[in-house]
Amino acid sequence: MMKKQSLTKTMNPGVHFLINYAVPIIFIILVAFAIPLSGLSGEYFIREIMIRLSRNSFLILALLIPVMAGMGMNFGIVLGAMAGEIGLIFITDWRIIGLPGMLLAMLISTPIAVLLGYFAGIVLNRAKGREMVTGFMLAFFMNGIYQLVVLYGMGNIIPISNSSILLPRGYGIRNAISLLEIRQVLDKLIPLEIGGILIPVANLLVIATLCVFIIWFRKTKLGQEIRTVGQDNDVARVSGINVGKTRILSIVISTVLACYGQIIFLQNIGTMNTYNSHEQVGVFAIAALLVGGASVAKANIPNVFIGVILFHTMFVVSPRAGKELIGQAQLGEYFRVFVSYGVIAFSLALYAWRKRIEKENERKKAMASKRGILVKQQYDRRK
C-alpha cells in the first residue's frame, strides 16, 4: 500500500520535477553554500569557469549520441581519450608545433579512435542491457593494452626518434610529456580579453560548431534511426533498421569526438600524464553531464553546459571551502572525489529505480485492462 501511495505522489508535477532534477538541485544548494565559504574573488571565479567550460565541454558533448541510442552513459569515451593521446605522442615525437601539430594529432588519432570505437561497439552489442558496466570494464581493459603499447611497444616496435620523451631505459614513453609547443594554440588563436579575462574564442567556436552538428545530426536519417533504436530495439528492427550496426556507429562517433575532446583538453592544460590523463575522463565527464540534469536515457546540450558550470564550480571551490571549514585542504580534495562518484551512483540508482517503477506500473495497467476486458465479456455474456 505504501508503495502505491508513493507512486501516486510521483504523478504530482512538482514532486515529479524534484525527483527528475534532484541532482542539479542538490548541487545548486551545495555550491551556494560553498562559494561564500571559499572566499574566492568573483574575477578569479569567472576566469576559472571560463577555462573549464572551454576545456571540458567537448568531451561531455561526446557522451550525447550513445544516450540517444539508448546505450546509457558511454564509459568507453576513455578509449577515445587514449587514441587522442597516442596522436599527441606522435606529434611531440616529430616535433610538429602549433596549430598544425594539433590538427595532425587529430588526424593521426582519428583512425585509431574509429577502430577502438568499432571494437567497443561490438563488445557492447554483446552485452545488451549491461552496456554501462561493460563499457566501464572495457576502459580498464584497454588501459592495460594502452600501457603495453605505450610503455613497452613505443621505442621498441613503434619507432620513436625523440629520445627526450622516452624513458632512460631506451623504450617506453615518459610519465609526463610537455605539450608546450601546442599549449593553448586553439585557446589563443583568436585573442580576446574582456576585463582581464581571456576568452578562448576559437575554442568556443569549435564547441558551438559541435553543438550545431549534434542538432543537425539528430534530424538526419542516421540520427533518426539512432533515436528509434534508443526508444525501442524491436520497433527499430521491424522498421528495417540494422540495430547492431546503428549502435556500433553511435559508439564510433562518440569515441572519435572524445578523442578530439581529449586533445582540446590537453592543449589547454599543456602537459600530458601519459598513463593517467585518460583514466578519470569518463568519470568526470559523466558526473558533469548528470549534474547538468541529464539522465541515463535523456541528455541534451543545455545539460552539458549547466553541468560543466555547476560541477566545475564545485571543483574550484571545494578544496578552499574544506580548508576554511575544517582547516584541511585534503578534505576538500576527498570531498570532490566523493561527490563525483556519489553523483553518478545517485543518478544511476535513481534512474534504475524509476525504470523499475514504470515497468511495474505498465504491467499493472496491462493487467487492469485485461481484467476490464474480462469483466466486459462476462457482462456481455450475461446480457
Place this chain on the structure above:
Amino acid sequence: MKKKIQNIIKNFGLPRIIIFLFLVLLFILTPFVGIRFDTSINDVIVRFGMNGILVLSLVPMIKSGCGLNFGLQLGIIAGLLGAVISIEMETIGFAGFFTAVGIAIFFAVVFGFLYGLLLNKVKGDEMVVATYVGFSSVSFMCIMWLMLPFKSPNMIWAYGGSGLRTTISNQGYWFHILTNFLQIKIGSYITFPTGTILFFVLLTFLVWAFFRTKMGTAMTAVGSNPEYAKSCGINVDKMRVISVILSTVITAIGIIVYQESFGFIQLYMAPLYMAFPAIAALLLGGASVGKASIKNVIIGAFLFQGILTMTPSVINNIIRSDMSESIRIVVSNGMIVYALTRIMRVR
C-alpha cells in the same frame, strides 16, 4: 575422442584452459630463470590464503541473482573499521583478531542491509549502481578516516596529530596470528600457513553448508528463477537482502584475514579497485554473472593468484622488463569483460 575433448573444453572454458596451461608453463620455467620452485609454490599458497575469502564472498550474491558484487568495497570498509577499532582498543593476539572480526561483522550487517535494500530498488542494473556505490563509499570514508576521533599513536599521523595514516601496521596486535597457527615448515623454503588455510576452509564449508539449508536453497531458487520462487511463497526481496548481507560480512572477514597475513591495514583510496581482482579470480574459476560455486572459488583463487605471483618473477626474468603489471590488468579486466559479454546460461 575429439568430441570428448571438445566437451571438456566446453565445460572447462577455453580461457581457463589457456590460463591453466600458461600457469603450468610458468612453473616449468622457474628453474631455468633462477627462481626456486618451492618458494614459488609457497608464495602462491600464501596469497591464496590471503585472497580466498574475498573471492568466496562474491558467491552468495551471484547465487541470489544480484550479479557480480562490484560494490565489494562496502564490506572492505566494514572490515577496515573493525581492524582499526580493534587496534584503538589495544586488543592483542587472538582476542584482537576476533574483536576486529566481531566489530567488522556488526558494521557489515548494517552496511549490507542498506546496500541490499538499495539493490532491490535497482533490480536489473545492480552491477553498474554497485560499482559507483562502492567508489563513492570509499571516497566518503577517506573523509571519515581524516575526521574520526582515533587516538592510538600507532595509527594517527605523527606530525599533524589527527587523522589516520594511509597504511597502519598491525604488527604487535594480530599480525600473522592465523598464519602462525599450527604452521608447518617443509624444508627451509616452504612454510605452510595452516591457520589461514583452515580458516578459509571453515568459511567455505559454512557457505557450502548454508546453501544446503532451507534458506540457502530458497536463495538459489530466487537467483535462478525469481518468478518461480515467488510462486513458491519465497520472499524474493528478503532473500536478496540476506544474500547481500552475507556477501558483505564475508568480505569484511576476508579483508581482515588479508591484513593479518599482509601486515598492514591500507586505508583511504587503497580499497578503491579491490573488487576487480576478486571478481576476475572467481570468473577465472569458471563462474559467470549468474552462476557460481565453491569449486569456482577454489580453482579461480588458485589460478588467479598463481598468475599474479608467477608472472612478475618469471616474465620479468625472461624479458628483463616489468611488463607483468600491465599483463595483470589486461588479464583480470579482460576476464570480466569476457564474462559480461557472454549470454547468461542460468537466470
